[in-house]
Amino acid sequence: MTTTCRWEAAESPSAAPGTPPPPAPERGTGATGRSRRRRGWALLIFAAIVVSAVAAGIGREQVIKSEGAGSLFDFFAAAASPRLDADFLALTGTAMLTTLAYAVLGTALSLVIGLIGGILTSQAWWESGVRTRRGRRLAGWGLARAVLVVPRGIHEVVWGLFFLVVFGIDPIVAVLAIGIPFGAVTAKVFSELLDETGRRPYTALVAAGSSKWSAMLYGLLPPALPDLISYGFYRFECAIRSAAILGLVGAGGLGFQLALSFQTLRYPEIWTLLFALILLSVAADYWSSLVRSARARGRQRSRDGGGVRRDPLLTASLVFGAVLIGLSSWWIGLDIAVLWSGKAWEFGIQLLSDAWPPSVGDTGFGGLLMLAGVTLAMSIVAITIAFALGAVFAVPASTPAQGRDHIERGAMARIGRTTAMLASRFVLVVLRAIPPPVWALLLLFVMYPGILPGAIALAIYTTGVLGRLMAESVDNLDARPLRAIRSTGASASKVFCYGVIPAAAPRFVAYGLYRWEVTIRETVVVGVVGAGGLGLLLQHQISAFNYAGALTTLAMLILLTLVVDITSAAIRRSVR
Amino acid sequence: MSSPIFALDGVGVSYGKNTALARVDLTVEPGERIAIIGPSGAGKSTLIGVLNGTVAATSGEVTALGCDYRRAPAREIRKSQRRVGTIHQRFDLVEQLRTVHNVNAGRLGSWPFWKAALSLLLPRDVQRVRAALDRVGIGDKLHHRTGDLSGGEQQRVAIARVLVQDPVMILADEPVASIDPARGREIMSLLLELSAEAGVTLLACLHDVDMALGSFERVVGLRAGQIAFDKKRADLTDDEVDALYAFERATEPR
Ligand SMILES: Nc1ncnc2c1ncn2[C@@H]1O[C@H](COP(=O)(O)OP(=O)(O)O)[C@@H](O)[C@H]1O
Ligand SMILES: [Mg+2]
Numbered sequence: 001m002t003t004t005c006r007w008e009a010a011e012s013p014s015a016a017p018g019t020p021p022p023p024a025p026e027r028g029t030g031a032t033g034r035s036r037r038r039r040g041w042a043l044l045i046f047a048a049i050v051v052s053a054v055a056a057g058i059g060r061e062q063v064i065k066s067e068g069a070g071s072l073f074d075f076f077a078a079a080a081s082p083r084l085d086a087d088f089l090a091l092t093g094t095a096m097l098t099t100l101a102y103a104v105l106g107t108a109l110s111l112v113i114g115l116i117g118g119i120l121t122s123q124a125w126w127e128s129g130v131r132t133r134r135g136r137r138l139a140g141w142g143l144a145r146a147v148l149v150v151p152r153g154i155h156e157v158v159w160g161l162f163f164l165v166v167f168g169i170d171p172i173v174a175v176l177a178i179g180i181p182f183g184a185v186t187a188k189v190f191s192e193l194l195d196e197t198g199r200r201p202y203t204a205l206v207a208a209g210s211s212k213w214s215a216m217l218y219g220l221l222p223p224a225l226p227d228l229i230s231y232g233f234y235r236f237e238c239a240i241r242s243a244a245i246l247g248l249v250g251a252g253g254l255g256f257q258l259a260l261s262f263q264t265l266r267y268p269e270i271w272t273l274l275f276a277l278i279l280l281s282v283a284a285d286y287w288s289s290l291v292r293s294a295r296a297r298g299r300q301r302s303r304d305g306g307g308v309r310r311d312p313l314l315t316a317s318l319v320f321g322a323v324l325i326g327l328s329s330w331w332i333g334l335d336i337a338v339l340w341s342g343k344a345w346e347f348g349i350q351l352l353s354d355a356w357p358p359s360v361g362d363t364g365f366g367g368l369l370m371l372a373g374v375t376l377a378m379s380i381v382a383i384t385i386a387f388a389l390g391a392v393f394a395v396p397a398s399t400p401a402q403g404r405d406h407i408e409r410g411a412m413a414r415i416g417r418t419t420a421m422l423a424s425r426f427v428l429v430v431l432r433a434i435p436p437p438v439w440a441l442l443l444l445f446v447m448y449p450g451i452l453p454g455a456i457a458l459a460i461y462t463t464g465v466l467g468r469l470m471a472e473s474v475d476n477l478d479a480r481p482l483r484a485i486r487s488t489g490a491s492a493s494k495v496f497c498y499g500v501i502p503a504a505a506p507r508f509v510a511y512g513l514y515r516w517e518v519t520i521r522e523t524v525v526v527g528v529v530g531a532g533g534l535g536l537l538l539q540h541q542i543s544a545f546n547y548a549g550a551l552t553t554l555a556m557l558i559l560l561t562l563v564v565d566i567t568s569a570a571i572r573r574s575v576r
Numbered sequence: 577m578s579s580p581i582f583a584l585d586g587v588g589v590s591y592g593k594n595t596a597l598a599r600v601d602l603t604v605e606p607g608e609r610i611a612i613i614g615p616s617g618a619g620k621s622t623l624i625g626v627l628n629g630t631v632a633a634t635s636g637e638v639t640a641l642g643c644d645y646r647r648a649p650a651r652e653i654r655k656s657q658r659r660v661g662t663i664h665q666r667f668d669l670v671e672q673l674r675t676v677h678n679v680n681a682g683r684l685g686s687w688p689f690w691k692a693a694l695s696l697l698l699p700r701d702v703q704r705v706r707a708a709l710d711r712v713g714i715g716d717k718l719h720h721r722t723g724d725l726s727g728g729e730q731q732r733v734a735i736a737r738v739l740v741q742d743p744v745m746i747l748a749d750e751p752v753a754s755i756d757p758a759r760g761r762e763i764m765s766l767l768l769e770l771s772a773e774a775g776v777t778l779l780a781c782l783h784d785v786d787m788a789l790g791s792f793e794r795v796v797g798l799r800a801g802q803i804a805f806d807k808k809r810a811d812l813t814d815d816e817v818d819a820l821y822a823f824e825r826a827t828e829p830r
Contacts, residue, residue: 200664200668201668201669201670203630203668204662204664204668205668205681205684206630206657207625207628207629207630207657207660207662208628208657208658208660208661208662208681208682208684208685208741209654209655209656209657209658209659209660209684209685209686210654210681210684210685211654211684211685211689213689214684214687214689214692215684217689217692217693217696218670218673218677218681218684218692218696219668219670219681222670222672222673223670223671223672225672
């Protein structure tokens with residue numbers, strides 16, 4: 001499962017793949033220089049956290065609404081009595097299938113975009129052929145990559161709102177809103193997977209006069225395919241969560257039903273829907289991790305010289321996936337004819353011409369910068385909390401395995417350890433199954449609207465994602481040093497302090513930073529709770545049909561995302 | 577007499593400051609069988625690359641089958657490339673694919689994309705593939721995964737691929753370097769036999785000097801990117817061969 005690590009790192013848009021990371025600015029060379037740089041970053045991060053906490057209003061404003069504690073209690077009490085009558089169950093089931101169908105079709109679209117985009121942004125594509133000049137090649141490659149930056153920087157929800165205007169309420173909205181940004185991310189990861197694959201068979205085919213597409217098909221895709229597929233399953237898992245969020249903004253499915261039930265505060269209904277969402281999410285996570293761990297084993301085997309083997313699980317999953325695609329388009333009645341309907345084009349062009357030229361609006365450019373600062377603060381508070389909580393859950397959630405486990409292996413201890421693992425995994429999956437806006441709505445029972453509930457909602461959700469990634473990285477720790485420490489007679493806690501923490505910490509930090517990049521994009525979706533920042537402004541502007549303003553805000557958001565990505569990449573380099 | 581298959585005129589290839597080939601003149605006439613020998617790093621693989629159009633010459637003129645690699649449009653170049661088959665030092669086969677597909681990959685140059693894609697699902701022209709595999713002696717391996725075959729068998733698959741490509745010229749870059757000597761001699765004589773049978777021109781880089789001297793009429797010695805000699809086998813002396821492989825003198829700039 002080291003694959004996740006590579007993907008997550010690769011998804012960051014600023015880490016230019018293929019080109020080796022530029023050497024960090026060297027002042028002091030060697031180990032001392034590195035540790036000085038690290039100390040510098042640590043100080044900077046600490047300062048950023050403090051400033052963000054203050055900006056978010058911690059310790060300054062009245063944030064806790066004590067009178068809401070009763071409602072919150074009622075809400076959780078209702079968990080024991082969800083609405084289970086036949087009517088509502090049927091409704092929930094229908095909504096569940098719709099959300100699933102959105103996720104399946106969105107993923108399918110993203111794979112198509114990703115495959116074509118990945119080929120067109122791979123170095124293999126641009127570097128082959130005897131005549132193309134170096135300058136032209138670099139320009140083509142750079143351009144192809146640049147084209148993908150924008151769709152990647154815009155959150156699914158924003159795409160969803162855009163397509164809602166263009167197509168009205170139509171299943172195509174969710175499919176496009178998931179497929180386009182996911183496709184751009186997937187293209188990036190695919191291009192890296194392709195470039196990591198040995199290029200000799202491909203070059204040999206080009207040398208024999210084959211066209212590049214045919215050469216790709218025979219020479220480069222077959223070896224890369226298992227990794228591509230297993231990445232596709234990881235994307236599917238993410239797509240389920242996105243499909244739910246898209247429902248909240250009106251695209252239908254579980255999210256939409258949740259929004260309705262929240263408006264009328266029918267707790268038992270909310271719980272039924274939440275359980276359905278959790279069920280779907282758990283199933284998707286499980287399927288995806290089955291496929292991915294099978295793939296990881298396959299890679300291990302071929303590294304050990306066992307040759308390449310067909311993987312029955314992968315094949316079966318693929319066939320099942322294909323069937324799901326067919327069923328899904330039937331279920332939601334997908335009709336891609338709307339894509340070239342005159343009306344949709346008219347709306348789309350109308351919207352774009354309204355948006356052009358972009359305008360700064362009444363807050364002025366300074367106001368926009370202020371809001372960008374607020375957004376940044378929200379993301380920093382969120383990721384700080386999520387990092388701490390994620391790390392706390394990750395350790396018990398990791399797989400207890402031979403030689404890696406730091407807990408003594410008595411029968412009781414083993415049962416305890418397994419229980420802890422299952423419990424923490426369960427907590428993590430629930431945290432990430434429920435979309436951040438829902439967490440935010442729940443927080444509003446006990447908090448006043450503002451940045452803090454937004455940040456905490458993002459933190460809760462991110463904890464679920466981050467905790468899982470961290471647990472996987474503990475799973476992948478090299479067992480030998482741990483055994484060596486234990487063999488000196490060290491106690492379990494000493495093994496943990498000297499073996500596990502130092503080895504896992506850099507990866508935790510790397511994942512934390514990567515999720516920070518994702519979180520800054522996700523600040524958009526907690527705008528519903530009046531969490532300030534660019535996300536809220538964007539939501540206001542869109543609902544007021546102020547598209548010129550929205551375009552400016554969007555550009556600012558993409559810029560901010562880019563700044564965060566670059567900062568994060570710089571920190572990751574110094575940690576490595 | 578017909579025009580030469582390849583004409584290299586003062587060809588140089590450099591990677592940054594590193595010069596892989598310098599001022600190479602070489603003409604290949606139809607039907608010739610040429611061995612290229614030289615120590616490793618001499619530029620043999622680079623020369624093969626120049627001939628099949630995967631390495632761009634940084635200076636000089638390359639004409640392959642009447643097509644100027646540096647000026648002709650991409651389509652023309654591909655047409656020439658289609659008629660030049662290459663067998664590589666390390667096999668350029670895709671281990672994950674079945675043998676039939678790896679052999680059919682030799683046809684990609686003449687197939688449209690849709691046919692290439694379709695063939696991965698329903699193998700096309702199986703008869704022709706089977707005939708080629710029979711010819712190289714592994715007709716029963718048609719549907720085996722290529723990665724499961726032995727080194728020698730894989731090399732035969734590579735030859736079968738070139739056979740279905742139906743080229744006028746075969747380039748071979750140390751075709752037997754990675755298999756045991758007995759198997760290597762078998763494959764080498766197969767290659768010579770096939771080229772003689774079909775009247776295909778053959779140019780092979782060889783590590784094994786005895787093999788080169790034993791079976792080729794013309795031998796080209798390459799050293800440090802330059803042609804040291806280019807002679808009929810009969811005119812070649814042992815001293816010239818020894819000099820080719822002698823250690824570089826310390827005074828020579830590196
Ligand atoms: N892609 C490349 N980049 C830089 N140098 C190269 C490259 N390919 C070959 N060379 C250099 O060119 C010289 C000739 O290499 P090569 O043609 O592979 O020799 P041979 O096949 O005779 O062993 C060597 O010095 C090698 O290091
Ligand atoms: Mg070589």
